[in-house]
Amino acid sequence: MPIETAIEIRALKKIYQNGFIALDDINLEIKRGEIFALLGPNGAGKTTLINTVCGIVQPTGGHVTVSGFDNVTQYRQARAAIGLVPQELTTDAFESVWNTVTFSRGLFGKPRSPSYITDTLKRLTLWDKRDEEIRNLSGGMKRRVMIAKALSHEPEILFLDEPSAGVDVELRKSMWAQVRALRDTGVTIILTTHYIEEAQEMADRVGIINKGKLILTEDKQTLMQKMGKRQIIFVLRDHINSIPQTLAGLPLTLEDEGSKIIFTCDATLDNDISETLDRLKESGIRPKDIYSRESSLEEIFVGLVGAV
Ligand SMILES: Nc1ncnc2c1ncn2[C@@H]1O[C@H](COP(=O)(O)OP(=O)(O)OP(=O)(O)O)[C@@H](O)[C@H]1O
Ligand SMILES: [Mg+2]
Structure with missing residues (x-):
């Protein structure tokens, strides 16, 4: 496997015990250092895909390698390369921010590194809250603690499952900046989102999943150009x-x-606006103003999937 591949997913299938097909033959490669956004409506299979890659959900078929390690037969090495911020927040409410993040690093068997934890908390603007119990934090702060926890063992790959859920617009923008800064330090980022704007703002590549099938993966700019009007x-x-x-x-x-x-x-x-303008004038139509608009990723997405 070439070193620039962070994650390789081949023919991945997940059928839940009740017979529901949640993932249907998923093939996907995530490049090292990219931000990949997985878009899809509720119940499309985003969380199932992330949890299967992270080894929390057992696949029914197919293979996943993480930084070259098989996520079943080499689970420990594969898991050590991953940081996961789950969709549902789970934190130890009575612990302090500092202790939670430090403890999480220990779970991965990493030597203590107060300087790394300090840097991480500062980067996520949590430094002032380091001694606060988690139950005393706002929802947006709790989510950032989850990110700090996921980064505690210095993973190469970070999964963010709906990072903006319950985060207000302003904080969301600052979180996007923090995620970009993380990517600039070499971390590969895979996120799921309902906010198309989030994918449009952040992603290098976009994947669209619907009813357990990956219906499209494309470089964001190419997608906008190909499908945008x-x-x-x-x-x-x-x-x-x-x-x-x-x-x-x-x-x-x-x-x-x-x-x-x-x-x-x-x-x-490339269209000739002046010719169109001439023809309008010939027909007795005189515009008083002209402007242009481009379709957003959201319009493209709704066109493909039918709903957000
Ligand atoms: N343990 C389970 N047993 C049976 N079906 C499940 C189980 N977990 C998830 N599903 C089903 O699998 C489908 C995909 O769920 P998943 O949580 O992966 O969707 P999602 O794309 O993350 O949705 P959302 O945007 O709401 O988070 C859904 O129809 C869901 O009901
Ligand atoms: Mg989900």
């Missing part, structure tokens, strides 16, 4: 009832009670 909006001086016959054949639609003409093209397509 660009629209030019002509704001009219006077409302019109319909697009004039003379303009039939152009990809034009009316919006906002006939006050705007929308020209839709592929995000990558």
Whole structure:
């Protein structure tokens, strides 16, 4: 296996005891040092996939290697390479932040390193709270303690299962910055999210999972370019009832009670706006303003999966 592969998933299958197929032939490679965002609606199989890779859920079939170690036959080495922040928060409520993170490092058999714990808490802006009992922290702070705990044994790969759940917008943005900074230190990051904006902001690559199947993995920029649409909006001086016959054949639609003409093209397509503008003028339509908009990852996602 090439060294630049952090995780390799081959023909992974998970059928729960009740017969439910939660993962159906998943094949995926995560490159070292990338931020990979796994998107999918509720119940798509995101948590099952993460937990299977981390060895918490037993696969029904297929193979996973983590930093080159088989996650079943070489479980300890594979697990040591991983930090996991689970979707459900579980912390020892009466312990202090410092002790929780220090204890977690010990569980992995790593020698004590107060300087590493100090750095980690500072990076996650938890330093001021180091002596606080966890039960006295806010939800967003608790989630950051979970991240610090997951990082306590200096893993190469960090899984974040819904890191923004219950975190307010401002804190979310600062968390994104912290996650990016982590990646810059060489940590590979795999996150699941419902917030498409989060994937759009952070991810290098995006995977879309629906009903246990990975329906797409793509470089984010490529995905945006391939599937994104660009629209030019002509704001009219006077409302019109319909697009004039003379303009039939152009990809034009009316919006906002006939006050705007929308020209839709592929995000990558070079289009000649001036020609369209000339044709509008020839038809007696004089825009008072022109602007453009691009479809977001969210629109692309809804187009593929049908719901968020
Ligand atoms: N222990 C289990 N036994 C049976 N079915 C399960 C079990 N755990 C999960 N499932 C089912 O597997 C499917 C995938 O669940 P999973 O938690 O992986 O989804 P998810 O994509 O993480 O969803 P969410 O966005 O809500 O977190 C769901 O239909 C769920 O009900
Ligand atoms: Mg989940």
